[in-house]
Amino acid sequence: MLRTLARLAAEAPRPAFNIHANPYKAQKIWPPDFAKLSQKHQFRLERRYRRRAKLKWARPRWTKMVKLAQLGSVISLAVVLGYGILFMDWGREETPFKGV
Known part of the structure; x- marks a missing residue:
């Protein structure tokens, strides 16, 4: 227990998160431009969003x-x-x- 507290106290504080210096960039731009998408792809995205929202708020x-x-x-x-x-x-x- 004391060793853990000593190790945590010795660690340097992490810098604040910076979205512009993020090494893990998003692969797709979100939200997509629905005017450029086909009807089928729009429906897929809407269906996926509805399903995820339902799971999130369940x-x-x-x-x-x-x-x-x-x-x-x-x-x-x-x-x-x-x-x-x-x-x-x-x-x-x-x-x-x-x-x-």
């Missing part, structure tokens, strides 16, 4: 929790209605489900 944990909350609320409503109809004492002798 929230599987949130979706799962919302579904569980909805299921819990439906089940609790069914339990309350079932109890109210079948077992609750309404103060009357005859109930619609007395035979049940």
Whole structure:
């Protein structure tokens, strides 16, 4: 642990990132000029963008929790209605489900 801290403290600070001095240049210009692309290529790029955006903004944990909350609320409503109809004492002798 101490050796790691000493090594990290001894390292020289890295210079700030400079986009113009980047050794890893992009191979393609983005965004492309859609006026110069064919309809088929435009559709491919749009479809790829839509798919990536959908994956980026997907929230599987949130979706799962919302579904569980909805299921819990439906089940609790069914339990309350079932109890109210079948077992609750309404103060009357005859109930619609007395035979049940």
